[in-house]
Amino acid sequence: MNSTNGLRRVAATRYVTPFREGGSLPGLVEADDLGMYVLKFRGAGQGVKALIAEIVVGELARRLDFRVPEIVLVDLDPELARAEPDQEVQELLRASGGVNLGLDYLPGSFDYNPVVRDPSVEDATRLLWLDALTLNVDRSWRNPNTLLWHRDLWLIDHGASLYFHHSWNPERFPAAKYRFDAADHLMLPFAGPLAGVDAELAARVTPELVREVLALVPDEWLAQDEVFAEPRAAYERFFAARLADRTWVDELEAARVARV
Template identity: 70%
Template structure:
């Protein structure tokens, strides 16, 4: 599959049929068909994690794509809650009823399966780059228990980034980035396979410019950001994310050597 070029916005599709639940994780994603005849894994705004999980999915997924990692195409999916009337499962009915409007869809990768680096070597460079990205965005959900990686057409694809950027669940009007963010990679699925994280940092950090971050943040729908009670506008929320990334990148001279020390201890 060639890289997806979203330009200035994500594609928007309309969900036309709820096909099946994917009972993995707490958010109960579902497989849906859309008006473009595509099949998408839908993450619902009415799920327990709420819209902020969808925001994190867009930011981290599209940042990963721009750094050369493979992520299924992300689309905005308009959902009519009346689709729930065809569903016999009351839990799914409630989820669809609570999720009218824009939700988040990911291109369905038929025939994909969970990636296990013990079975297939991902390569030292890919493993290190993925580890570096997860440390940048504080993704705590890439462990042996839940790797959130798929193997499709012999390539590794990244999924499920809703647990990243966890600080946005606790911020308020006077929020500023923390002086330091601790990130433990000891249980990261890619740690045993990773090459030099310092080399990954040297390759990737220069690419994460303010312009690139603004481009990624512009992909998040205003209505999702404006719903955040901590700030007065969507632009203020975007500015807060920019402030986080600026601080986190400035701190790289501290957290990258710490990651490298942990990696070296495993070699």
Template identity: 70%
Template sequence: MDSVSRLRTVVATRYVTPLREGGSLPGLVEADDLGMYVLKFRGAGQGLKALVAEVIVGELARRLGFRVPEIVLVELDPQLSKAEPDEEIQDLLNASGGVNLGLDYLPGSFDFNPRVRDPGADLAARLLWFDALVLNVDRSWRNPNMLLWHREVWLIDHGASLYFHHRWGPGWAPAPEYRYDAAEHVMLPVAGDVAAADRALRPLVTGDVLDEVLALVPDEWLGAEPAFGSPAGTRAAYRAFFESRLGRADVWVPALEEARAARV
């Protein structure tokens, strides 16, 4: 799927079934375009910041050449809860009226495990680099968050990335360093040259690309952050993080190489 200039908006017309593999209890819904989407609820325990991370990280990954299911905005009417017998799901639907996040459902896909099928050293190194950039702490061998579909690897579930935004407050500024432990990253045992991945990918994360990706996040989701006063201020904070993180790549990329060498 190609990059898009804005996220499509669809309207959920039917709640199909819960997907209980995820901690946030995502669900499968049908929309007014007759498509099927994995719905991430704004009323789930992780809140709007998880949806923001899904958009920023998923769309940045797409622009760096990774395969990511199409991300859409899903308008949800809480009235859909009336047809749902499960009280937990009723509560979730009732708490999630408005704009939610959906990912194109990939029928017939299944969990990808690089221990079973070699993803290739280059893809593994690039994904290890990317997850370190966005502080994705949720791609371990226990929970790879990758799907195999039509013999290609697709990335899903980025809501745990950008963990720093859960600690925002007055006077926030990017930290000089961020803790990122790659020891259990699912791609570490099969990754190739991470320094080469850095040379290939870092120049692609330009200011224009960051602005394009950040513009895809609904103002409504960013306006809920009081630390910066406006959606524009919140976008500027995310951009400041990325600029700082990229500027310190000379610290965390060698750390990834050391972790990789220790596993070889």
């Protein structure tokens, strides 16, 4: 057990069970620190780009005072597949040898439902802003990707964020504006005016903070990028452009007002 670029690194010792509700078939594993982690596999359909988004957006959220389960890097030995009877899981384990991503398992947590428990206006507004900044298209009523644990709201599953990096296009990147449709966002009905939250959070997402978060991504994941020789710099340019031209905040406010 050690630290890599600020993230702890553990080794998976036992595959426990799959989470069938996840499209990429994440699984629960036990590691050599005796901790239990929700494992996101590098061999899943979205590949390491989804894992990069998990780190970048999850750790950015943490630094903006959202609750996010600890993110760790998990070494996976494909030999663990030998003890798994499910063929689909076997294939996934065999395809995911090496460094994967894990999130601390929150036992007893359950999907957050704002109908059962209203979020605060501040929490709803801040989360709406964060998801729009990072282009997280996967936090809706159908798939909330938030948990309630010990009465607190926790954020999970950011692999669908930063969707542009699945098809980098240097001719139009970095674009100051990418499409984000807030109509179905989990927090839109509960959010308040965005001006104050925008001023606060935009000032906190500094170039230094972005570089700090990007430094947590393993070099070997970024080395697989086929477009940019220096992908960290490309991500930095995205955030700089997104923050410099915040017309998307006006669009969020218009969606909020229309929803109210």
